[in-house]
Amino acid sequence: SIGNPTPETIQLSLARQLPSGDGIFPVQWGPWHFRQSIDYSMTANRAILDLASKYREDLLFNFWRMGRNSIERGSKDSWTTTPNTILAAEKAGGAAVAPAVGGDATAAPATPPAADATGRGAAAPGGRGGAAPGGAGGGRGGRGGNTAAYAAVLRDPVRRDPRAFIIPANQPEFAQALDFLQALQYAGIEIQRATADFAVAGTSYPKGSFVVRGDQAFRPHVLDMFEPQWHPMDLEYPGGPPKRPYDNAGYTLAFQMGFKFDRILEALPEMPSNMLAVDEKIHPEPSTFDSKAKAWKLSPSSNDAFLALNRLFKANQRVERLGNGEFVVTATPVSAKIIADLARDRALWIKSAAATDKGTPIKALRIGLWDQYGGSMPAGWARWILEHYEAPFERVFAPRLNAGDIKKDFDVLVFLGGIPSTSGGGRGQGGGGGGGRGGNTLPIPDEYKGQQGAMTVDTTVPALKAFLEAGGRIVAVGRSSVDLAQHLGLPITNQVAGISNTKYYIPGSVLQVAVDTTQPAAAGAHPLTDVFFDNSAVLKVGPDALAKGVKKIAWFAAAEPLRSGWAIGQEYLKDGVAMASAQIGLGTAYFFAPEMTFRAQPEGTFKFIFNTFYGDAPVKK
16 A cells, blocks of 8 residues: 555566565556555455454454453453563573673563652663563573572562552642543543542552552553563564664653652552543642732643743733742732633642742743744644643744844744754755755745745854854754754764664663753753653763853763663663753753654653743752
């Protein structure tokens, strides 16, 4: 099923003329029309419906049985066997352990450290990048190893699947938790909301906390969303390059969202709660605040604080920023209504400001989001995020950037691509649809012609430098981070550039970074933060960086920062920088190497970008 509305010719390929297990019909050559693709798809759809109608009773019964099986598994102790547990079992049983590519043969301890209350601790056993036994070492555990030792690891009580997950209501990151729960509910997951305070395993939880139980029909999806994915060591051949996953290797949404949750390994006691209706919009227990205070404080720990800011600025309300990153909102009837709405609908944390809480007045900055003719997928997700949080912004294209005097129209520019490569000479990027290769040759309406054109080293980069020197801010995410840094002459390179994928390979996975929370861009962040990483750059900051105004915001401090997914050669990450900033003239450039906005899922890292939009007050310890 190929093609597009334009007819095309299928070339004769001798290699595709013999049927195979995954291609039982030879590929015919000659003209191909889009109608043939539509017919192909319709035939497949009707075949599925035909099968379902003939075997409807079997399918419905099996569907019920699968759900029932999940409920039964979630009602008792159960274990999920992962590549990591197999590796740990082989080591415990004395079997030869196949080394992970790019690492040694060490495995996780038989009993992993417990997760902390944030859900960010060692939620699952480590191991060298989730490596499973491979090559000559694979499968040896069943032939002559110590069965008792294997079983002790595979049925280690600490490795049990959780019976439930509890999301406490008393956390400033509750906004991200609400979005996560809404995503679960869309998928049919049953969610309970506590109607009174309760306690589990010696931990107290307030009214309004949410419980997601494991004994439900869609239990596998519950575990997928809360627990790590450990990808096997899947190589083309022993010792060879990795097979590229179809999509992400690890994606644990609860980690990406950046809120706190507890894994409950024991059966839940009776607790006061109600079950949310499947089609019910999730409403939290409203937060309370002193409506008669003269001013209120909002914490940047909550993404909803930035939603509040955007609404306040739109209503011309006064906002100040304190040295610790918090926002102070002057009380007026208008600001009180905005704050009260978010306290009711989103349980936004609001504290009364003291008379001594005086900060720097801030205002809404003019945001330009880079885009290209024909559209950029990363820019599209960023666009959705900005719209979702009601941040005013404009899409900005190569012709406007090349025209110079950018500070006249924008205070902040956000790039999720488009920065010309340092190896590209004067060649351009970001034109799209032929416009990036010079000349508006396409017959398109005049309203779109301003989107065509090329970003070049010779023209665009000097304009961006002038923008920074005049006091502008540039936020470069993903692949743009290193390119921008090098154009600015900063001592920043890509620490993992040029390493063979047999030694280093990290497809879409969740990694953990250490964060300097005193940096303005990290206000409200956790000292240990999960980031989404997709073979991303790793910044190497030179010894003279500090003298050139470069500051580290986040870096890889752990020997094995993998939290979910697949990582070959984690040692290459050690001490590499994930986020940094640099003072350029009167302005600031931010270099965020991980995928901070990937598919609008990693809400835990949105705040790093949002912080660059609001205020200049330094965050002090």
